[in-house]
Structures are given as C-alpha cells and as structure tokens.
Amino acid sequence: MSPSSPEPDELRRLVVPTDADGERLDRFLARLCGEVSRTRLQELVRAGAVRVDGAVADRPSRNLSADEVVEIELKSRVVAEEPSLEGLELSVVYEDEFFAIIDKPAGLLSHPGANTHGASVSALARRRWGDLPALQGADRPGIVHRLDVGTSGLMVIGREPTTFENLLQQFRERRVEKTYYAIVHGEPRFDTGWIEAPIGRSPSRPDRMSIVEGGGGRDASTYYQVLERFRGFGFLACRPKTGRTHQIRVHLDHIELPLVGDVLYRRRGPHVVKLAAEAPQLGRQALHAGRLALAHPKTGEPLAFESPLAPDLLALLEWLREHHPRV
Numbered sequence: 001m002s003p004s005s006p007e008p009d010e011l012r013r014l015v016v017p018t019d020a021d022g023e024r025l026d027r028f029l030a031r032l033c034g035e036v037s038r039t040r041l042q043e044l045v046r047a048g049a050v051r052v053d054g055a056v057a058d059r060p061s062r063n064l065s066a067d068e069v070v071e072i073e074l075k076s077r078v079v080a081e082e083p084s085l086e087g088l089e090l091s092v093v094y095e096d097e098f099f100a101i102i103d104k105p106a107g108l109l110s111h112p113g114a115n116t117h118g119a120s121v122s123a124l125a126r127r128r129w130g131d132l133p134a135l136q137g138a139d140r141p142g143i144v145h146r147l148d149v150g151t152s153g154l155m156v157i158g159r160e161p162t163t164f165e166n167l168l169q170q171f172r173e174r175r176v177e178k179t180y181y182a183i184v185h186g187e188p189r190f191d192t193g194w195i196e197a198p199i200g201r202s203p204s205r206p207d208r209m210s211i212v213e214g215g216g217g218r219d220a221s222t223y224y225q226v227l228e229r230f231r232g233f234g235f236l237a238c239r240p241k242t243g244r245t246h247q248i249r250v251h252l253d254h255i256e257l258p259l260v261g262d263v264l265y266r267r268r269g270p271h272v273v274k275l276a277a278e279a280p281q282l283g284r285q286a287l288h289a290g291r292l293a294l295a296h297p298k299t300g301e302p303l304a305f306e307s308p309l310a311p312d313l314l315a316l317l318e319w320l321r322e323h324h325p326r327v
Contacts, residue, residue: 010206014070025050026060029072036074048137049073054172056137083112083119090124093154093305098163098298099144100129103307104155106284110146112139125157133161135168145171145243150261152310153180153289163297170294171243177293180238180248181227181309183286183316184257185272188226188234195222195251199244208264209246211254220244222251228317230324232273233260235317237290248287260286260316276323280315288313 012033020028025045030038042060044050050057051071052064064070091103102121104110109120125142126132132142135158144156144167156176158164170176198217202210211217221241228235234257238248246265252258253265260275262285293304309317 010074011201012072012074013201014072016064016066016068016070018066020064021066023064024060025052025057025062025064025070028064028070033072033074041072044072044074046138048134048139055168056135083117083123085119085123085127088119088124090121090128092128093307094303095159098158098160098296099167100125100157100159101292101305102155102157104147104152104289106150106152106310106312109149110155111143121155121157129157129159133158133164135161135164144168147289148246148249148285148287150284151180151287151289152307152313154292154305154307155289156292156294158297166297167294170297174241174243175294177291177304178240178243178289179291180240181288181290181313182236182238182248182252183260183313183320184234184236184252185232185260186234186257187229187232188224188236188257190226192223192225193255195224195255196220197251197254199247199250209244209250211250218242218244220247220251222248224252228321229326230320231326233320233324235320249285262286279319279323280312282312282316284312286313286316 014032016028026038026042029041033041045060046058048056048058049072053068092100093103094101104121109118111120111122122141122143134141136143142157142159144158144164147153147155156167158167197211197220199209199220200212200217202208219242223239223241225237226234227237240247249259249262249265258266258272261282288310289307290309291304291306295301296303
C-alpha cells in the first residue's frame with residue numbers, strides 16, 4: 001500500500017512564543033505547519049509523533065506554555081508490512097515484572113520509524129512480554145530509550161506504566177549512568193576530556209545531526225577516557241551526560257576522532273588513517289553500550305549492568321593491538 005502524496009519524513013523543532021502561551025497543541029501546529037492538514041496533525045499527535053519538552057504529547061487539546069519546546073515528526077502514510085521475527089530472540093540480561101535490560105546486537109532496530117522498517121527490539125519485546133506501555137509513542141511499545149541500529153549493547157525495556165514513567169524520569173534528570181566503548185580514527189590529544197558542544201538537526205542534511213554554533217542547538221556534554229592508544233587509532237570509554245540523537249558520534253567527529261565504520265559521520269583528513277583491507281570489517285560504527293547504572297524503578301535499589309564488547313569490535317581491537325601497536 002502506498003499513499004498518493006505523502007508528506008515528507010521530517011523532524012521539526014518549534015519553541016512556543018509568548019503570544020502562543022495557553023494555545024491548544026493542534027492549533028499551534030496548524031499555524032506553524034501550514035502545509036499539513038489539521039486532521040493529519042491530530043493523527044500524528046495521537047500516534048505519539050509529537051513531544052513537548054521531550055515528553056510525548058498525545059492529546060491535541062493539550063494547552064501549551066511559552067518557551068516549551070515542541071517537536072513533531074512528520075511521517076508519510078506508507079504502511080509497511082509486518083517484519084519477520086523468525087529466528088530472532090532478545091538477549092535478556094535482567095528482567096522482572098517492572099522492567100528488563102536487553103543486549104541489542106548491531107543491525108537490529110530499536111523501533112520502526114518513518115524511514116526505517118524491519119525487525120526491531122520493540123517487536124521482539126512485544127512478542128516476549130505481550131502488551132507493553134507505549135509512553136514514547138504508539139510505535140515504540142516498551143522503549144524507554146533507543147540505540148542507533150548500528151550500535152550494540154544495553155537497552156532498558158519498560159514493562160509496567162508507572163515504573164516506565166519512573167525510568168523515563170531517571171533518563172530526563174540524567175540520573176542514569178551510561179558508558180559506551182568506541183574505536184576511533186585518530187590519536188586523542190588528551191587521556192581524558194569533556195566535549196561540550198550543542199547539537200541540532202543539520203540544515204543541509206536532515207538525516208544528520210550537527211554541532212550548532214550561536215544558539216539553536218540543544219546543550220550536549222560527553223566525557224571521554226582513553227583506554228588504549230594505537231598508531232592512528234584509539235579505544236575510548238565515553239560517558240554522555242546528556243542524551244541527544246547521535247551525540248557520541250557527532251561529538252567524537254567534532255574533535256577529529258570519528259568512529260571507525262561510521263559512514264554518516266565520517267570526517268576525512270590527514271589524521272584519518274584508513275584500515276587495511278585485511279583488517280576485520282565491521283559494516284557498522286564501532287560503538288557499544290557497555291554499561292548502565294540506574295535505580296530500580298519500583299524499589300529504588302541501585303543497579304548496574306554490563307555487556308562485554310561485541311565480538312566484531314573485539315576482533316578489530318585485537319587486530320589493532322597486533323598491527324598498530326604504539327612503539
């Protein structure tokens with residue numbers, strides 16, 4: 001099934017001006033998305049495609065306040081076939097009646113999107129646990145946060161509405177400690193450091209995020225630590241304080257340490273040493289979500305979970321140790 005004239009797939013971010021204080025959400029969207037019908041905008045709101053200050057707003061009649069940030073994902077009406085889940089199972093690290101921690105392989109979607117279809121964590125979670133809360137949108141049951149399709153590692157699944165909201169709040173308040181492991185091109189100048197650079201949608205490439213100077217972006221902060229150094233490469237632990245889309249990928253590229261295998265954010269220059277043809281090939285960015293620490297959403301007990309480095313990244317790391325040692 002295909003629509004006759006779908007709207008473009010696009011994410012728009014709008015700040016509520018003073019003169020729109022108290023205005024209904026659907027009226028505000030209609031005023032600023034004039035090319036989209038109000039009926040269609042109401043459909044998108046009910047489908048969970050609109051967020052206000054980072055939280056899903058699924059009531060068209062919701063009243064807005066000045067300075068709130070409204071984000072709307074304009075989706076085409078394409079209806080995708082239900083993807084096959086045959087032969088796929090979630091790797092569950094922890095589960096109870098309130099939430100679960102899974103270890104996502106690279107190549108598996110966190111959830112389907114306007115331009116991305118296929119097997120996903122959300123579909124596999126629904127098959128395993130049945131109906132799940134969809135506080136992040138109707139197409140994202142159980143999904144508390146997401147990992148890029150090419151990123152492997154730990155994800156949180158919410159199983160019960162009240163504790164799901166608690167998990168979301170922990171992420172919003174930056175109380176969840178996340179550690180990612182990255183293999184990068186280039187040799188870091190310092191052993192540790194903070195990358196403080198605001199991130200926003202790229203004006204020229206809507207599929208990309210970029211560093212936004214002079215206002216307009218959202219604050220973003222990433223701490224990194226060098227774990228190993230090689231000739232032309234590095235192995236880092238990254239701990240993002242904020243959780244912006246593609247944050248680690250954009251931040252590392254910004255300081256001229258792009259991720260190995262990242263075709264979307266791939267800086268070229270004399271500092272980028274290419275991997276030899278005989279090196280292990282990844283087919284994805286060298287990024288792994290290796291550690292999560294949070295409070296149990298029901299009891300408050302502090303919990304920490306770890307995932308070993310994915311086999312393809314471990315193979316590349318061992319190859320670098322052999323062929324690119326520091327002398």
